[in-house]
Amino acid sequence: MLLVRVLLLLPLLLLLPLAALWQPRSQDASRLAWLRSLQHRVAWGILGWAAAWQQWRLERSTQRVGQSQQQALRWCLWGAQRPHCPLAGDTDPSTFRNCLPLTTVSQPQEEESGGQLLAPTTSQYCGEAFLQATLLGLAALKRAHPEVLAPGSSACVTPTSPWPSPLPWPVHVLGHVSSPGTRDPKALLLEVLRCPELRVLEARTAVELLDVFLVLEADGEELAKAVAAGNPGVALPSRAADLQEALQQGPRGLALRLWPKLQVVVTLDSGGQTEARAALGALWCEGLAFFSPAYAASGGVMGLNLWPEQPPGLYLLPPGAPFIELLPVKEEADSTILLDEAQEGMTYELVLTDRSTLTRCRLGEVVQVVGAYNECPVVRFVCRLGQALSVRGEDIGEDVFSEALGRAVGQWPGAKLLDHVCVESSILDSSEGSAPHYEVFIELRGLRNLSEENRDKLDHCLQEASPRYKSLRFWGSVGPARVHLMGRGAFRAFRAALTASSCSLFPPEMPRVLRHRHLAQFLQRRVVS
Template structure:
C-alpha cells in the first residue's frame, strides 16, 4: 500500500515538474495568462473554503491552534487559556514575507498552498481581477517599497510578471534612493494599471520626490539613465541603468503634466491607472492616505488589502472601493483572542466567534509556534460580520498613547486635536508630526513638570507665534478633561511645539531601518536627536 502511494506521489510530482518546465519555456504573455487562470481557479476554491470556515469559526480556530501547539500538548482553547498566561507585547514584525523563489514551481505551489501569505495573495489578485478588470495586465503594476534587508514579497507575488519594477531597486541601502529609482521605473510605463506601495508613507514620500525632482527625473527618462545619488552603489546603478532606454516622448509627457501642478498628478501621469494599492493605510498611516486622497491621488481609489499585526497576516479587505478600509478576520490564519475595551483587571479574553458588533477589543495573538497569547497592542472595532467571521476596523495602537501622569491620550484623538489646532492657524496645513514625552529628554528638559514635546512639519507657515503654539495645548485641554485638570494643578507642564524643516520626517522613517508604520511617539534617544537636529523654530 505504501509503495503504491509513493508511486502516485512520484507521478504527481513528475507531472508538476514537467508542467513547471513547460511554463518556463512558454512566451511571457502566454505564461502570464496561464498562471493567471490557474491562480483565479485557486482563489475561487479558497473563497469557497473561506465561506465554509465562516460558518464554523470556532472549529476553524481550534484547528489553527492545534497546528501552532507542540505535539502532545493538551488540546482545546479552554485548556490552552487556563495553562498559558497572557504574554507580554508581541515581538515587532515587518510588513510582509521574504520573496520565495519566483520560478514556475513556486507559482504552481501557490495554487494549493495553505499558509496565510499565499492565501492572502490569492484573494488579493482575485479581488483586483473582479473589481478592476484590467488591473492584472502584464507589467501593469509598479512597486514602491523599501526593504534594505532583502526583497519582500509584493502583494501579487505569485504572479511576478505583473510588475515592471526590478527587485533589486527595493533593497538599496538608502530609502530615498530606493523610492526614487522605483519611481523612475514607474514613470517609464504610461500604461500602468496599478500603483502599489508597502506603506501609504512610502507612496507619499515617493510622490514628494516627484514634486521636488521632476525636471531631473524627466531628464533621466529622456537619456535612459540613472543619475548618481547617495545610497545608490555604482555597480547596482550600472545593472539597473542597463534596463533603461532613452524615451524622449515619455519625458516630455512627464514635464508637461508636472508643470501644470500636482493635484491629481497620479491619474494624469498614468491615464489607464485603475487603483492605488497600499499595504498599510490605517492607524498612523491614515494621515498620509488622507493627504494622497486630497492631492496627488485625487479621484483614484486607494485600496489597503491586508490587515497585519506584529508581522502576522490576520485579515483581508474584500471591499476595495470603500473609502475606509475594513478587514475580514480569516479564522484559519491565526488563533485570536480579544480583551473587551475598556479593560478590567479580571477581564477574560473572548474568542473570534464571541465578538459583538460596535464594540472595541484589544487583540491577543497566537500566530507562530512558541509565541503564545502575545498582546499585539492593537485595538479593533467590530463593524459587522461576514457569515460568522467578524469584520473589523483598526482603531489605535496602545504603544502610541501619550501619558506622563496616567492621562492616556490615544494616538488618533491626539491627531484630531492637532488637526483642529492647525486649522486655527491661517494658511497652515499639517504635513506630518511626531511626539516625545519629556522623560526621554533627560536633563535637557530642565526642571519643568513632565510635559509633551511635539514636532510638526507644516506647509503655508514659516514660523509660529507663542499664541499659536499655545492653541494646541488649549485644544488638548478642551478635548481631554483629565489633561486639563493636571495642567490646572501644575502636575503636567505646558506642551512645547517645534517646527521642523521640510523632509525631516522622511529622514526619520529611513533611520527606522525598515518599513514599518510611523511611530507617533518616539521612544528612542537616537530618533529624538535626529528630529531635534531638524528643528527650525
C-alpha cells in the first residue's frame, strides 16, 4: 500500500516544483494555463490508474465472496488484542460465529452516545477501505458527468470533505476552488461564492450543507458586501450584485442561480441524512443531481456507491475488511449469515467484528437487499434500531416515523420539512399525569404557525402506519403526539451543541430520537409555536 501511495505522489511531486520554477519566470498566461492543464491531466491519469486497480480488486473480491470474507476474518483475528484469544488465524467463519456470541450496547452506553449504538472506532477501518471508496467514487462521478471535474469546477463548503479519504495532495492540481481543512465555514462559503463557474458543490454531509444554505440566507447581505469589497481577494462588485439578486428570489433553485453551471451535489451519506437531502432537493438544490461516494456508519465505510446515474441510496456491501455479517430482522433470529447468502427483498441488521476486542457487534443499521453485484448484495439503508420510539412497547422505527411525518407535512398547505427530532415524554418529564407520548420538534419552511388540526394530523398518520400504536391510542395507554414548531436556525444551533457535547464520530450521524435530557431541553427552549 505504501508503494502505491509513493507511485501516486511521485509524478505530482515532480510537476509541482516545475510549476513553482516556471511561474516567476514567465507572465505568459497561456503558458501557465497550459501547465495547469498538463498537471490536471497527469493527476487524473494517475487517479484513473489507481481507480482501475481498485475496480479490478473489487471485481475479484465480489466474484469470490467466500474467500474474500475469509481473508477479512483472518485480518480481524490477527489484529485481536485479547491475551488469550481462543481462535487461530485460519478459523473459518462458521467456527468463528459459533465461538463468539453477538453483543449489543447497554442502555447507559447508548445514552452516553446520544442514543446511538456504540461500535468499533474509526481508526480500525481507515486506510484501504476509505481510499477504495474515494477512488471508485471519483471514477464513477467522472464517468457519469465528464464535465464536472474540469479545473476549477469543484468546491467544498464545509471544513471536512465528503470523500472518505480526501487525497489532499492533488486538490490544487485537480483545480478545487476551496481546500478542505480546519477553516472557518463562513470563510469557506465566501471563497466559493466568488466563483460562478462551479459544476460540483461538496459538503461533508447533507445536514451540514443544509446549515450552509441557512447561513447563506441569514447572512447573504453581509457576504455579498464582502465580495463587493474584496474581503478577501479582489473586489468583485458585479459578482456581488448577482449574489444579491439571486438571494432576493428566495430559496427555491438558489444553488443554480448562484452557480449556473452546477450539476452535482456531493455529500457523504450516513444515518439521519434523508430529511436534509430531501429538503435540499426540494428547495435550494432543486434540479441538481446528488451523489454520495459511500455510506459511512459507526466510524467506517459500510457501503460503496458505484452508480451516480441511479437514484440515491443504493450501496454495495464490499466483502473485504472489516468482517461483516447479516442478521435477519423479521425472523427474530440469533444466527447470522454471510454476504453471499443474502436474499433479495429481505432486511438485515449489520454485524461488525471489532478487531481490537474481537467482539461481534450489532451496529443497529438495518439494510434491505435490492439486488446483487456479482455475488455481493446491493442494499438500501433503511433505518437505525437505536432510533426507534417506544413508550409502551410499540417500537415505531425510524423509517416508519419519518414516512408518517412526511405524509402529515404533505397535508399542511405550503409547508416543507427541513428537520425534526423526537423525544419520549419521560425524557422531559412532560407527561404531567397524562399518558406517555412523543414530543416532536420540527423546523418548517413556508409555514409560520400550526393549527391544532394540523398538529393532530401527525398522530393520525402514526396510527395509520402502526397498528400497535393505534391500539394503544384507542385504549388511552399512549397519549397523542405533541408537535412543536422551531424557530429558524434552531437545528443549526442544536447540531453545534450536539457536536460539543458528544464524542466525535465519522461521519456525524444526525440523531432523530434524543436520549439526552439536556439536548431535548435545548430544543424546548427554542420552540416558537
